[in-house]
Amino acid sequence: MKSKTLTRSGLFESVYNKFGLSRSESADLVECVIEEICKAAERGESIKLSSFGTFFIRSKNERIGRNPKTGQEVSITPRRVMVFKPSTILKELVDTKNKSKL
Structure with a gap:
């Protein structure tokens, strides 16, 4: 596809x-x-687009991660990330379109 x-x-x-x-x-x-x-x-505001979804900022705390090649532990600094949560209408639309292609 x-x-x-x-x-x-x-x-x-x-x-x-x-x-x-x-x-x-x-x-x-x-x-x-x-x-x-x-x-x-x-x-840091949420952005809500009716019938589409909501973008919002999520704060992530500091954590310990691992380098997949070496296995060495590294500290991952705290940061803010943008997250998208689709509306129910968008989810249903995507699901309906996917079912028609199967």
């Missing part, structure tokens, strides 16, 4: 085709949305 990747330019084109904005206006709109999402993430 060949997978496709949705890119920024793909989003620009979709907005351009669907709403009839100029290509530059479509690009500006998509960039503005992405920028706002990034700013909210930097501030």
